[in-house]
Amino acid sequence: MTRENLLKWAPVLVLIALVLFFSAINPNFLSLRNFARLSIAASPALMVAVGVTFIIVMGSIDLSMEGAVSALAVIFCYMLVWLGGSVAGLGLLAVPATLLLGLGVGAINGLIHVRLRIPSFMSSLAMGFVGTGAAVLMTGGNIVKIDDEVFRALLTYRMLGFPLMAYVALGFLLLAWVIQSYTRLGRNFYAVGGGEDLAHASGVNVKRVRVLGFALAGFFFAVAGLLQVAKLGQAESVTGSNLMFISITSVVVGGVALWGGIGGVWNALVGVLIVSVINNGMIVIGIPDFIQDGLLGVLVIIAVILSTDRRSVAFVK
Amino acid sequence: MNLERLKPHLPWITLALLVVIVSLIDPNFLNPASMLSLAADIVPLFIMALGITFAIYIGGIDLSAQSMANMVTVVATVLLTSMGAWVAVFCVLLGGLFGAFSGFVTTRFYVPSFISTLAVGGVAFSVAQWLSGQRSVSMNAAERDALFGWMISKTAGVPHELMIAAVLLLVCWFIERRTVVGRNLKAIGAGELAAVASGISVARYKTIAFALSGALAALAGLLFAVKLSGGAPSVANGFLLPAIVAVLVGGTPLTGGVGGVVNTMIGTLIVAVIRASMLYLEINATQQQMFFGLILIAAIALTIDRAKLKIVK
Amino acid sequence: MYEMQKIEKRFPGVHALKAVDFQVKRGEIVGLVGENGAGKSTLMKVIYGAYAPDDGKILKDGRQVRFDSPIAALKAGIGMVFQEQSLILNLSVMENIFLGNEAQFSRAGLIDWRAMADAARQQLKKVKLDIDPARKTSSLSFAQRQLVELAKVLTLEERVEGDLVILLDEPTSVLSREEVELLFGIIRELTKRASFIFVSHRMDEVLSISDRIYVMKDGAVVDVVEKGKASIEDIQHKMVGRAVDKEYYRERRRKPYDHSKVLVELDSVSLPGRVRDISFKLHAGEVLCLVGAEGSGREGIIRAIYGMITPTSGSVKIRDRHLPQVSPRAAAGAGVGYVPRERKVEGIVSGMSVFENMTLSQQSRFSKGGILNLAAERALARDWIGKLSIKASSELADCGNLSGGNQQKVVLSKWRSGGSDIMLLDHPTRGLDIGAKEDVYEMVRDMCDDGVGIVLVADTFEEAIGLAHTIIVVKDGRMRKRFDCGEGTAPTPYELLHHMA
Secondary structure (H helix, E strand, O other), X not given: OOHHHHHHHHHHHHHHHHHHHHHHHOHHHXXXXXXXXXXXXXXXXXXXXXXXXXXXXXXXXXXXXXHHHHHHHHHHHHHHHHOOOOOOOHHHHHHHHHHHHHHHHHHHHHHHHHHOXXXXXXXXXXXXXXXXXXXXXHHOOOOEEOXXXXXXXXXXXXXXXXXXXXXXXXXXXXXXXHHHHHOHHHHHHHHHHHOHHHHXXXXXXXXXXXXXXXXXXXXXXXXXXXXXHHHHOEEOOOOOOOHHHHHHHHHHHOOOOOOOOOOOHHHHHHHHHHHHHHHHHHHHOOOOOOHHHHHHHHHHHXXXXXXXXXXXXXXXX | OOHHHHXXXXXXXXXXXXXXXXXXXXXXXXXXHHHHHHHHXXXXXXXXXXXXXXXXXXXXXXXXXXXXXXXXXXXXXXXXXXXXXXXXXXHHHHHHHHHXXXXXXXXXXOOOHHHHHHHHHHHXXXXXXXXXXXXXXXXXXXXXXXXXXXXXXXXXXXXXXXXXXXXXXXXXXXXHHXXXXXXXHHHHHHHHHHHXXXXXXHHHHHHHHHHHHHHHHHHHHHHHHHHHXXXXXXOOOOOHHHHHHHHHHXXXXXXXXXXXHHXXXXXXXXXXXXXXXXXXXXXXXXXXXXXXXXXXXXXXXXXXXXXXXXXXX | OEEEEEEEXXXXXXXXXXXXXXXXXXXXXXXXXXXXXXXXXXXHHHHOOOOOOOEEEEEEOOEEEOOOOHHHHHHOOEEEEOOOOOOOOOOEHHHHHOOOOHHHHEEOOEEOHHHHHHHHHHHHHHOOOOOOOOOEHHHOOHHHHHHHHHHHHHOHHHHOOOOEEEEEEOOOOOOOHHHHHHHHHHHHHHOOOEEEEEEOOOHHHHHHHOOEEEEEEOOEEEEEEEOOOOOHHHHHHHHOOOOOOHHHHOHHHOOOOEEEEEXXXXXXXXXXXXXXXXXXXXXXXXXXXXXXXXXOOHHHHHHHHOOOOOOOEEEEEEOOEOOOOOOHHHHHHOOEEEEOOOHHHHHOOOOOEHHHHHOOOOHHHHEEOOXXXXXXXXXXXXXXXHHOOOOOXXXXXXXXXXXXXHHHXXXXXXXXXXXXXXXXXXXXXXXXXXXXXXXXXXXXXHHHHOOOEEEEEOOOHHHHHHHOOEEEEEEOOEEEEEEEOOOOOOOOHHHHHHHHO
C-alpha cells in the first residue's frame, strides 16, 4: 500500500476502529437512538467543517466560524421573530435571508484577507471576534428564544429514526460535493491549493477564487447557524462557541491537508464523524468528557504530522 | 517624512493622541489614582502579551496563551495548599513546558504554530477541566494572603502589580536585547534562512520562544488567580484577543523581526486606554471584542511586512 | 512570423540585452545557446512576457505587440514549457491541460467531465501520449509530464488566432536518452502546428534539433548559425573567448598552495538527487572551483560540506575528522564559512545591524553565560569595517540598506572574523558591480595568503579560470574532469564548456 493510499483511507479505518472499540465496551453505543443523538451533535459541526474545508483546500484557513455562526444565528432569530415568528408564514423568508447574509459575511472576510493582504488565519480570527462582539451587541447578552414548532421540526421530526436536520445537513453536504467536483470554482480551489502561482500563470483569477471561497464558507456557516438554532431552540453570543476547535480538528483528522490541494468534503464528513464518535463514545462508556479537548488536540497534531510531506516544506512559522 | 520612517513611532504617537482625546472626553481620566488602578488592572494581560511577543517576534503565533492562563488559575488554586509558595515555580515551569511542546511540534514536525498552539491549548483546557471538575475553584484566603498577598497589595499607593510588570518587562527586555537568545530570536524573525546559514540552531531557539511565551502566560494566570482568589477553566477567556492586539498595535508585526517587548508595553497601554474609554461609554467587555477585532485587522494591515510574504495564504 | 528588433533590457548595474535581433519563421525550430549570464534567460523572459523590454520592437504575425504579463503573451499565441515543471500535481491531467479555460466545458454551471476528457484526449493525441486524462498528474513520469505540458501549450492552437511560438526551456534536463529522442520526434512533427524556440545547454541536442541557432554572449547575439553549417566546437568558441585582463583576477597573487595540509576531504559522496561519487581534497591556500551548468549539482556539493544536506553515501571529513553531526551549526563550529548565492535571503539578515550580522555565527565568543558583550561585538565590527573598507555609516547601520558589495563584505567578515579557514563561496560576485567584484577577488587572494581553503562556484568561466588553483567540471551530478591551473596548464573557457556540455 502506498503512502498516498494509506493516508487516504486512514481516517475511515480510524472511524471504523473507534466504532468497534466503543461498541465492544458498551453495546448501547451501536443503537439507533445513540446514533440519532450523535447526528444531532454532528450536523451543525459538519456544516462548519464543510465550509472550512473549501478554505483549507485552497491552503488558507478560516477561523471566523464561532463569531460568524453566533452572529448569523442571532440575526436569524430576530428576523424570524420580526417576520411573525414562524417559518410556516412570512418567517420563511428569514432562512434565505440568513444564507445570503452568510455569503456576504464570508465575502467580507475574503476581501479583508485578499485586499489587505493579511494572512487568512489572522484576518478571519479577528473577524470571528467581531462576529461574537456583534452578537453580544445585538442581544445585549441575552438569549433569543424561538418556539416555532415548524422550525423546530428539524430537531423533533424523525425519519427512519434520524431527525430532519441530519437529512438537511446531508443535503447540503451533497451540494458541497457538487460544488467541489462539478464546478469551475470548486476545481479552482484545488488548483490554488496545489500551486497558487502556477494557477495564476495559467490565467486563473486567484484573488476572485479566494474571495468566493470565503463567501462559500460563510454560506455554510449560515447553514450551521440555522441548525444550531433548530437544535437549541435559541440563539445567543455563545451559540457558535467551540465550533472552531471541533471543525478544524475534524477537517484535519478527516484527511484534508493543511497545505492545501488534498482532501475534500467527504474527508470533512469522516472527520466530523470521528470527532463526534469520540465525544459521544466517551460519554457512553463513562469517561468524563473534559478529556476530549485534550485528546482532540493530540489527534490534530498527529494528523497534521502524518499528512505533511516534510520533504516539500522549506520552513514553517 | 514618509510613512516608512514614521512607522516605528506610530505606536507611541497613537498612545499620546488617545490619552489626549480620552482625557478631553472624560476629565476624570487623568486622575492619578484612577490611572494607577487602570494600569494595575491590565497587568495580567500585559504579562500574557509579553509572552506572545516572543512568539510573534520569530514570526509565529501563540494561540494557547489564554488556555494556558486558564489552566494555571486552576492548577495554582488546587495545588496551593499542598505545595505552598512552590506552586508559583511549578506553574511557570508547567507553562514553559507546554510552550516548549508547542515549539517542539512546530519545529520538529513542521506544523504551523497557529495549529500546534491551538492544539496544545486544547490539551491545557482539558487539564483545567479535569483538575477543576469543571467548576470554579477558590483559594484558601488565609494561605493566599500569606503567600501571595504581596502581589496585590500596595506600597505608597502604587499597586505591586505594576512593580511586577516593571520587573518582568525589564527581564524580558534584557533577554531580548542583551542575550544570545534574544539576538537569535531577532535573527530568526528577520531572516530565518540567513540564520540557518549562519549556523544557528533555529529549532532550538524557536522552541525557547514558545517556552517563554508559555511561561509568561502561566505567570499571567497565576497573578490572575491570586487577584480572583481562585480559578476556573474559562476564567481568562477574553484575554487572548486584547493580548494579541497589544503586541500588534505596539508595533511587532505578524511577520516578526522588529518591535519587541517595549513596544508591547506601549501596545498594552493603548489597549488599556481604549478599554477605559469604552467602559466610560458603557460598552461592556464582550462587546469590546468587536472593536478589538477591527483594530486587530487594522494593526496587522499597517504593520505586516509584505516583502516577507511571497504568497499570502 | 515572430520577430524582435533591437531589444534592450537593463537592470541596475547590468546591461542584460544589447540590441538583440531575433526571428522565428513559421514551422521553424530555433536554438538559443549561451553561457550562464549571457542573457539567455532574460531574452526568454522578454519573449514569454515576464519582462517588458526597455526599448525595441516585437512583431508577431506582422503586427507590433507588447506584453505586460505572461498571460498576455499566451493570448497572442506564445507559450512556454518551463524547466521546472508548471503542472499542478494534485489535479488530473485534463484539469491541468484546461486550467484557466474550463468555461468551454461548463453546462449550466456544472463541468461536463466527459466532454473535457474527450477534448483532453484530442490534445494528448497531438503529443502521442495515450493516458487516461482523469489520471492524477503526480502519478505520471517526468517525461509524461513534459508531454502533458506540451499538450497544454498546444491548446493555444484552438484558442488563439495566428501562429504559435512555443518556448522550450531545458526540456531534456530530466529525461533519459530514449525519452529525448521521443520528444524530439514529437517536436519535429509538431512543426506543422507551431514554431519552437529550444533552449538548452546540451550542445549536441541543440545542434540535432534546431534549424537555426542563435548564439548569445554578454547580452548580445554574436552569431546566427544555420543548420549543418557549424560544429559544436565552432559554436562553443563563439560562446566564450573574450580578452580578459590578467590583472582583473589578481592572477599574479595566485601562489602555490600547501599540499601537505588537507582541510576538507570528500570521499565518493553521493547526495539525494543526482549528485554521485564526488571525491576531492581541499588544501590550505587553495581555490577549488566547481564548474558546471545550472542544476549540475555544484550547489549541492557546497551545501553538503556545510552540513545542510546529508549525503546518502560517502564521507565528508573536515580536517581529517568527521563532524559529530551533519548540521550547519557543527560545520560552522569546525571553521567552515558559507557565503550563499542568495545574499539577501541567506547571506545577511536585513533589519539587523552590521555588527549583529557579523557576530551572528560566533555569538559564543562574544557572550558569557548567554549574556552578550555588546561593546566587544561593536569593536570587532568597527575593526572589520576598517579592514575591508565597508561603506556603512557605522557598525549600527541596518545591513539591509548597504549596497550589494558591502553586504557581501559583511558576510565575508562574519566568517573571517570568527577564524573560519574553510570558505564556501557560492556565486560570491553575483549582482555586484565591477569595483565590488574586484574587491571580492582581492579578498579571495588575501584569504589564500592566510592559509584559507576556498571552494568556489564562480559566476563565469573567466572568473573560475582566473581565480582557481584547481577546477573540477561537474556534469549531471558527476565529476567529469579535473584541471590543475598551474602556469600554462590552465584550461580555456572553451575546454571547460566542452567538458560541461
